[in-house]
Amino acid sequence: MAETDAPVLRVLVVDDEPLVRQGLRMILEAEPDLAVVGEGGSGAEAVALSRTLEPDVVCMDVRMPDVDGIRATELVLRLPRPPKVLVVTTFSSDDFVLAALRAGAAGFVLKRATAAELVAAVRAVAAGASLLYPDAVRQLALAAHRPSPAPYEGPPLTPREAEVLALVAQGLTNAEVAARLVLGTETVRTHVAAVLRKLGARDRTQAVVLAYEVGLVDLGRPG
Amino acid sequence: MAPSRRRVVPSRPVLRREALGAAWLLVGAAIGLAALLLVTGLVQVVAPGRGSASVALTLALVLLVALLGLLPGVRELEVTAARTLLGVRSELVLPEEPAATHRRRTVATVATHLVLGLLAGVLLVGVLPALVASVVVQLRGGPVQLAGRTFAPWSGPAALATGLAGVLLVGLAVTGLRRLAVRAVARLLGPTAQDRLVVALARLEAEAAHTRLARELHDGIGHALTIIGLQAAAGRRVLASDPRRTEESLGTIEDTARGALGELDDLLGSLRSGAVVRETAPGLDRLDALLATYRSGGMTLDCRVDELPWVPRLTSTTAYLVVAEGLTNAARHAAPGAVQLRVATTARALRVQVSSPRTPAGTVPATARGLGLTGVAERVRLLGGSVQAGPVGGRWVLDVELPRNGTRG
Numbered sequence: 001m002a003e004t005d006a007p008v009l010r011v012l013v014v015d016d017e018p019l020v021r022q023g024l025r026m027i028l029e030a031e032p033d034l035a036v037v038g039e040g041g042s043g044a045e046a047v048a049l050s051r052t053l054e055p056d057v058v059c060m061d062v063r064m065p066d067v068d069g070i071r072a073t074e075l076v077l078r079l080p081r082p083p084k085v086l087v088v089t090t091f092s093s094d095d096f097v098l099a100a101l102r103a104g105a106a107g108f109v110l111k112r113a114t115a116a117e118l119v120a121a122v123r124a125v126a127a128g129a130s131l132l133y134p135d136a137v138r139q140l141a142l143a144a145h146r147p148s149p150a151p152y153e154g155p156p157l158t159p160r161e162a163e164v165l166a167l168v169a170q171g172l173t174n175a176e177v178a179a180r181l182v183l184g185t186e187t188v189r190t191h192v193a194a195v196l197r198k199l200g201a202r203d204r205t206q207a208v209v210l211a212y213e214v215g216l217v218d219l220g221r222p223g
Numbered sequence: 224m225a226p227s228r229r230r231v232v233p234s235r236p237v238l239r240r241e242a243l244g245a246a247w248l249l250v251g252a253a254i255g256l257a258a259l260l261l262v263t264g265l266v267q268v269v270a271p272g273r274g275s276a277s278v279a280l281t282l283a284l285v286l287l288v289a290l291l292g293l294l295p296g297v298r299e300l301e302v303t304a305a306r307t308l309l310g311v312r313s314e315l316v317l318p319e320e321p322a323a324t325h326r327r328r329t330v331a332t333v334a335t336h337l338v339l340g341l342l343a344g345v346l347l348v349g350v351l352p353a354l355v356a357s358v359v360v361q362l363r364g365g366p367v368q369l370a371g372r373t374f375a376p377w378s379g380p381a382a383l384a385t386g387l388a389g390v391l392l393v394g395l396a397v398t399g400l401r402r403l404a405v406r407a408v409a410r411l412l413g414p415t416a417q418d419r420l421v422v423a424l425a426r427l428e429a430e431a432a433h434t435r436l437a438r439e440l441h442d443g444i445g446h447a448l449t450i451i452g453l454q455a456a457a458g459r460r461v462l463a464s465d466p467r468r469t470e471e472s473l474g475t476i477e478d479t480a481r482g483a484l485g486e487l488d489d490l491l492g493s494l495r496s497g498a499v500v501r502e503t504a505p506g507l508d509r510l511d512a513l514l515a516t517y518r519s520g521g522m523t524l525d526c527r528v529d530e531l532p533w534v535p536r537l538t539s540t541t542a543y544l545v546v547a548e549g550l551t552n553a554a555r556h557a558a559p560g561a562v563q564l565r566v567a568t569t570a571r572a573l574r575v576q577v578s579s580p581r582t583p584a585g586t587v588p589a590t591a592r593g594l595g596l597t598g599v600a601e602r603v604r605l606l607g608g609s610v611q612a613g614p615v616g617g618r619w620v621l622d623v624e625l626p627r628n629g630t631r632g
Contacts (some may be wrong), residue, residue, distance in 0.1 A: 017446070017449075017450065019450045019453075019454065019475055019479070020449060020450060020453055022454075022457075022475075023450065023453030023454045023456065023457040023472070024453065024457075025457075026457035026458070026460060026461055026468060026472070027453070027456055027457045027460050030457075030460040030461055030464065090441075090445055090446070090449050091441075091445070111449045111452065111453060112448075112449065112452050114456060115456040115457070115459070115460045118456075
């Protein structure tokens with residue numbers, strides 16, 4: 001899909017620091033296919049603005065006064081037309097980030113990322129085709145260091161589905177998984193959909209976080 | 224055995240362990256015997272009568288052991304002996320300022336050492352040679368001269384077996400004494416409740432200092448660097464299309480960097496002077512500030528505070544806690560009127576009294592007034608102090624006494 005053909009993505013920027021919001025806005029608005037439709041300074045504003053503006057992507061800070069990014073993510077995702085939530089964080093080791101991913105955020109990006117990485121993260125989250133920063137997600141799940149994973153109690157995955165999930169956890173797109181397993185892209189898509197359904201996950205990111213937590217994907221193996 | 228494995232498996236070879244343990248016991252036996260001889264000799268001279276002798280003997284022995292235990296350096300010796308001869312591996316305490324509890328426990332250690340030593344001495348020097356001699360006699364089948372005495376053979380192999388069993392029993396008994404010594408000494412020379420409290424508080428304070436530092440760095444410098452990075456990325460992105468905004472970004476970066484450097488300067492300055500790290504539990508030196516807070520809050524305070532001598536840090540912080548707790552309760556529950564604070568020192572104790580006018584009976588449940596007090600009281604008692612809280616006439620009085628030397632036991 002060529003970028004010029006893509007419809008303009010409507011982005012809401014939420015951060016309690018105005019200078020961070022302004023910087024993000026400048027970076028995103030320099031892209032022809034991205035439009036910053038609003039700015040919010042708190043989690044409560046994030047929810048209110050998402051309701052009225054119906055953005056495609058919310059760039060969400062995690063640590064904010066009043067309603068934090070985790071709670072705001074939960075609330076925003078309950079809206080009739082929920083946006084994709086991209087968590088924008090200062091520190092990758094922040095417990096809040098994993099909590100936000102568990103709450104349904106589609107991915108996260110560091111505030112110290114380059115302009116190009118920030119823009120790519122917004123586009124990737126909107127498309128939902130691949131997991132952002134698979135290594136960082138694994139590190140987050142590792143840092144949460146539960147003594148032993150809670151056993152997985154949902155419907156069992158087929159060996160093929162488990163294989164697909166492990167590759168998704170490594171950040172591969174459907175096409176890349178298909179190439180790796182010598183399958184059709186359509187077949188992979190079916191497998192991914194089955195995995196999401198069985199895990200009760202909203203998207204690939206949430207599925208991978210859940211998979212780490214219940215031990216469906218080995219945390220010790222580099223993702 | 225590889226050195227690394229020795230560290231993992233700390234127990235020594237059995238023979239060496241038993242030999243060193245026996246050495247510890249025999250040191251106790253030697254000193255105990257010397258003490259016994261000295262005391263018996265003295266008692267014979269001072270109180271020759273037989274009836275009073277046993278009482279005097281006991282008294283003199285107890286006194287001598289106590290004296291031994293109080294000698295400087297004895298605790299150090301006992302700790303070293305416990306480590307090297309008994310192989311005690313748990314934490315043993317050599318306090319910089321020994322409290323009464325430490326002294327008492329050193330005396331108890333010496334007493335234990337001497338008593339167990341004497342018991343082992345009787346077994347090893349008295350019983351064991353006799354048993355060995357009897358076994359030898361059995362094996363040779365004829366009378367034996369040993370230590371100027373003649374041992375005649377007993378009859379039959381049963382006697383031989385009895386002799387061997389006796390040797391075994393002596394060995395077991397000495398091992399038992401060694402084990403008893405290890406346990407007793409580890410407990411007596413180990414940290415007291417107060418030592419643990421000091422360590423726990425120090426650890427808490429260090430943790431709090433770390434957390435504070437981390438938060439300052441996170442909120443201050445981390446925040447500023449985030450803005451600088453983002454604004455730089457944004458400014459570069461629009462340099463060609465919108466140079467005016469790039470200039471704005473550069474201005475923001477300059478201001479933010481300057482502010483962050485100022486903050487870093489302050490933080491490093493306070494770290495160097497120790498303010499951040501040492502900003503710990505307040506002591507009596509901060510009493511004035513505490514009183515000022517309550518005065519500015521509208522409390523009428525009638526204070527009589529003696530000139531305070533030096534007291535250990537833990538006593539000082541605990542006394543501060545007592546005052547703070549007393550004033551908090553007074554502010555919350557007292558009837559209108561002046562709150563009295565007395566801080567007095569005697570030769571041995573620091574006394575803190577907070578008294579406030581009582582509300583008419585029944586309006587405040589008695590327990591409600593003492594809820595925050597439980598923790599404070601616990602700490603006071605750990606330091607060997609006493610706490611009294613309750614109504615006295617028309618006033619509610621919190622009366623706390625803390626030993627000035629840290630603990631009185």
